[in-house]
Amino acid sequence: MYHLLSGLYQQLTRKDEYNVLILGLDNAGKTTLLEKIKTLYNPTPGLPPDKIAPTVGQNMGKITLPSTILQFWDLGGQRDIRLIWPRYYDDCHAVAYVVDAADRERLEEGWEVFENVLSAPQILGVPLILLANKQDVPDSMTVEEIRNHYEEWFQRRQREHAAEMGPVSPTSEVPTAERMASLNVQGISAIEGTGVRDAVNWLFIRVQNSRQRSDH
Numbered sequence: 001m002y003h004l005l006s007g008l009y010q011q012l013t014r015k016d017e018y019n020v021l022i023l024g025l026d027n028a029g030k031t032t033l034l035e036k037i038k039t040l041y042n043p044t045p046g047l048p049p050d051k052i053a054p055t056v057g058q059n060m061g062k063i064t065l066p067s068t069i070l071q072f073w074d075l076g077g078q079r080d081i082r083l084i085w086p087r088y089y090d091d092c093h094a095v096a097y098v099v100d101a102a103d104r105e106r107l108e109e110g111w112e113v114f115e116n117v118l119s120a121p122q123i124l125g126v127p128l129i130l131l132a133n134k135q136d137v138p139d140s141m142t143v144e145e146i147r148n149h150y151e152e153w154f155q156r157r158q159r160e161h162a163a164e165m166g167p168v169s170p171t172s173e174v175p176t177a178e179r180m181a182s183l184n185v186q187g188i189s190a191i192e193g194t195g196v197r198d199a200v201n202w203l204f205i206r207v208q209n210s211r212q213r214s215d216h
């Protein structure tokens with residue numbers, strides 16, 4: 001009887017855990033975002049922005065939602081730390097890619113790294129949101145501008161590749177092109193918290209949907 005009841009209890013209180021990777025260049029605002037998510041969703045607040053040092057290694061934060069735990073992984077964004085990102089791809093259920101919408105100079109570098117993430121086979125079927133951070137900065141780029149900038153960069157890169165490869169275009173580019181058409185871009189301010197709940201909700205809904213699809 002005890003086993004039956006405890007089994008039932010476990011069934012009713014079961015929470016599925018999902019790993020969400022927060023990726024992007026260093027200084028994009030990944031750690032600030034993670035701490036803001038902790039502050040918004042957990043009883044004990046995350047670190048305030050002035051206590052956040054550049055990330056070496058990883059930071060992790062868990063939040064509890066209805067029948068779900070989202071586990072956010074903020075991996076460092078510096079060049080040599082980026083080499084370890086692929087080790088996390090196998091166990092990842094969603095990706096939030098953060099760009100600094102106020103730093104036009106590093107946007108292209110950000111797209112190159114983004115493209116690298118997208119081209120990983122483990123990431124192909126995984127829900128992905130692009131976060132245009134620092135919307136509170138007065139001359140930061142809007143969601144629309146960020147999307148256009150990425151599309152232009154992507155098309156330019158395609159043309160350069162095509163020129164290098166000759167008339168046969170590489171088929172491996174197709175999934176990326178499709179993905180771009182359905183790419184979800186969300187404006188946020190990790191410091192002020194604007195847009196952060198919307199982004200977390202989107203991730204929550206999408207990981208649940210992909211669970212339902214893989215259940216049968």
Ligand SMILES: Nc1nc2c(ncn2[C@@H]2O[C@H](COP(=O)(O)OP(=O)(O)O)[C@@H](O)[C@H]2O)c(=O)[nH]1
Pocket residue numbers: 024025026027028029030031032033049052053054055077133134135136137188189190191192
């Ligand atoms: N104005 C503004 N600054 C931000 C925002 N998010 C992060 N920052 C600042 O950007 C810098 C880098 O942030 P951090 O979270 O360490 O970036 P990370 O390297 O991607 O983890 C810090 O000075 C943050 O205070 C934001 O939404 N608005």
Ligand SMILES: [Mg+2]
Pocket residue numbers: 030031032053054055074076077
């Ligand atoms: Mg960091």
